[in-house]
Amino acid sequence: MITGKLHSIETFGAVDGPGIRTVFFLQGCPARCVYCHNPDSWTTTAETENITIERVVHIAKRGRPYYGKDGGVTFSGGEPLMQGEFLIEAMDALAEEGISTVIDTSGTYVDGFTQKVIEESQMLLLDVKHSDPVKFEEITGVNQDNLLRVIDMANEADKPLWIRQVIVPGLNDTEENVAELKEFARQRVKNLHKIELLGYHNMAIEKWDKLGIPYKLKDVKPMDRGQLARLSQLL
Numbered sequence: 001m002i003t004g005k006l007h008s009i010e011t012f013g014a015v016d017g018p019g020i021r022t023v024f025f026l027q028g029c030p031a032r033c034v035y036c037h038n039p040d041s042w043t044t045t046a047e048t049e050n051i052t053i054e055r056v057v058h059i060a061k062r063g064r065p066y067y068g069k070d071g072g073v074t075f076s077g078g079e080p081l082m083q084g085e086f087l088i089e090a091m092d093a094l095a096e097e098g099i100s101t102v103i104d105t106s107g108t109y110v111d112g113f114t115q116k117v118i119e120e121s122q123m124l125l126l127d128v129k130h131s132d133p134v135k136f137e138e139i140t141g142v143n144q145d146n147l148l149r150v151i152d153m154a155n156e157a158d159k160p161l162w163i164r165q166v167i168v169p170g171l172n173d174t175e176e177n178v179a180e181l182k183e184f185a186r187q188r189v190k191n192l193h194k195i196e197l198l199g200y201h202n203m204a205i206e207k208w209d210k211l212g213i214p215y216k217l218k219d220v221k222p223m224d225r226g227q228l229a230r231l232s233q234l235l
């Protein structure tokens with residue numbers, strides 16, 4: 001029986017897709033983003049918790065009274081596309097219960113299951129870490145090839161894309177960057193649901209320290225809310 005490698009679960013999630021959602025954060029990610037808030041989700045180890053499809057459905061059903069017409073389940077990570085086979089089975093089982101699924105992805109992983117995962121999802125939340133390929137690689141440690149493939153697959157399936165980008169002071173907190181992101185979406189995305197800017201915070205520093213991984217952005221302050229609101233108005 002297939003199981004998923006689980007990082008954590010959030011009930012009543014209000015920021016990971018439309019409506020109220022149960023969010024399953026899955027373990028494993030090929031990227032190494034400089035500001036990652038879940039560096040403990042990068043690898044899968046012998047201690048990683050496995051979750052069955054039955055348990056996913058059981059937990060998701062508990063939230064059903066709150067989902068309304070827009071809410072449901074979100075699979076996030078880590079990078080959920082690394083567990084495509086599990087996702088397809090989980091989405092099928094959830095669909096049988098009338099619960100729809102959003103995939104929250106960085107687009108840094110693609111395999112033979114990805115197209116079907118995208119086809120079966122309600123929409124994709126796509127974290128575009130940077131629209132410029134060089135800066136994207138500086139932030140994530142991987143190139144943009146898979147991101148572009150994921151966008152192409154979403155276009156082919158005519159899936160709505162909700163593009164997000166974390167805005168980091170000194171890294172991408174400029175009007176030019178927002179204009180570039182808009183242009184990137186305009187040129188590449190067929191069915192754009194919306195673009196959203198998220199403010200950088202440094203609350204993960206403790207996690208990085210615990211794992212003994214040097215945190216390059218130690219001196220960077222959290223994103224100023226006023227500046228984030230001003231940049232968001234340009235969208």
Ligand code: SF4
Binds near residue numbers: 029030032035039106
């Ligand atoms: S894609 Fe997400 S989980 Fe993976 S390293 Fe980047 S921020 Fe962390």
